[in-house]
Amino acid sequence: MNFSAIWARIKQHPLSRVGPGLVTGVADDDPSGIVTYSQAGAQFGLNMLWTMPFAYPLMSTIQVLCARIGRVTGRGLSANMKLAFPPAVLIALVSILLIANVLNIAADIAAMGEVAQLVTGINWHIMTGVFVLLTLILQILIPYRHYVFFLKWLSLSLLAYGAVLFTVHVPWGEVVWKTFFPTITFNAASAAVVVGIFGTTISPYLFFWQASQEVEDMNLRHENSLLLGNAKEIHSELRRIQWDTWSGMLYSNVAAYCIILATAVTLHVVGIRDINTAAEAASALRPLAGEFAFMLFALGILGVGLMGVPVLAGSAAYALSEVFGWRSSLEDNAAQAGKFYAIIAISVLGALAIQYSPISPMKALFWSAVLNGVVAVPLMVAIMILSSRSSVMGPHVATLSMKILGWLATGFMAVAAVYMFVA
Incomplete structure (x- = not known):
């Protein structure tokens, strides 16, 4: 069998037919997110x-609304937000998003480099440079139709965190009980972790990415926006978005749950309560859960990092390019969409430069969280307004249940942002 035949068979795999929801969900569990979930499990068991x-229904609803905005209108989130924000406000919000994404990428690639050093013994600065070059080459040189296919296969890396649980003792009865009836005092420490978890789980860069991926997929299939579609196509596409997004976010949340659980039954049990980096979490697991658990955890970090970094860089490029009306598509080559790819390159190379600056990866992660907290709430308000306007969505406005869950998520994130600044 020749390569073309093998490639054709691979592309017929069910995984190749899932949509942007899967990639978005997995990108949410980037190395920075793994640090947050590991700290939650280590500190509070x-x-x-x-x-x-x-968090699951709240994040899923917001992401469904973003996907619907992209697919119904045929435009990305920034292009639609021009209808809700004055230009100066939108540019300010997107600029803050860009800075936050660069800082987040810096924390992610530092985590990947440190974990790769643990696995290979090669200096983490060298490994960080390798990962940066790899992500840039893949994103700039490979057309979207091929690139996104590999991203979907990388999503399997999240299975590593479920596999870790088979290498350690898990008191499942207590796990089920604590999931629904936790013993926790809401003080400054616990509130900070909860805010961190929700800030990591409901992240602005995911809003822009999923809306733009719906547009990319629509253009790749040579379809029209749903405002111009027939009744059968509209019904099918809205159902696909619903299923794809809720299942993708479920996959993401189950993986995050497994990370919290794995660190709770290992690190917390033996008194390790403070985790600052993904490499620390992996290293701490090694003597407690064994070499196999360590390798699974480490490879999971590298896999989701290779997804998270392109999504962070790509979402910033989509957002800024749409504000200024620049051509923005991963299907285009660098000559066709030079400014779009320049933003991607600047984001990733800027993050690499931070590795050699006085800014530590943990400080980069902290400021990324602060900036995301600044932009998340107004962006979510805009998403709720846009998705409810018939002038934008035609007859496909958000349902009542979507509005209730969406505004609940927005309110919760507003409270979290206020607490972050008060604390």
Whole structure:
């Protein structure tokens, strides 16, 4: 069998037919997110498991609304937000998003480099440079139709965190009980972890990425926006978005749940309560859960990092390019969409430069969280307004249940942002 035949068979695999929801969901569990979930499990044990089932419907609803905006209108989120924000406000919000994404990428590639050093013994600065070059080459040189296919296969890396649980003792009865009836005192420390978890789980860069990926997929299939579609196509596409996004976010949340659980039954049990980096979490697991668990955890970090970094860089490029009306598509080559790819390159190379600056990866992660907290709430308000306007969505406005869950998510994130600044 020749390569073309093998490639054709691979592309017929069910995984190749899932949409942007899967890639978006997995990108949410980037190395920075793994640090947050590991800290939650190490510090509070099983008592932070409740956050994942609580966050699941909230994040899923917001992402469904973003996907619907992109697919219904045939435009990305920034292009639609021009209708809700004055230009100066939108540019300010997107600029803050760009800075936050660069800082987040810096934290992610530092985590990947440190974990790769643990696995290979090669200096983490060298490994960080390798990962940066790899992501840039893949994103700039490979057309979207091929690139996104490999991203979907990288999503399998999240299975590593479920596999870790088979290498350690898990008191499943207590796990189920604590998931729904945790023992926790809401003080400054616990509130900070909850805010961190929700800030990591409901992230602005995911809003822009999923909306733009719906547009990319629509253009790749040579289809029209749903405002111009027939009744059968509209019904099919809206159902696909619903299924794809809720299943993708479920996959993401289950993986995050497994990370909290794995660190709770290992690190927390032996008194390791402070995790600052993904490499620390992996290293701490090694003597407690064994070499196999360590390798699974480490490879999971590298896999989701290779997804998270392109999504962070790509979402910033989509957002800024749409504000200024620049051509923005991963299907285009660098000559066709030079400014779009320049933003991607600047984002990733800027993050690499931070590795050699006085800014530590943990400080980069902290400021990324602060900036995301600044932009998340107004962006979510805009998403709720846009998705409810018939002038934007035609007859495909958000349903009542979407509005209730969406505004609940927005309110929760507003409270979290206020707490972050007060604290």
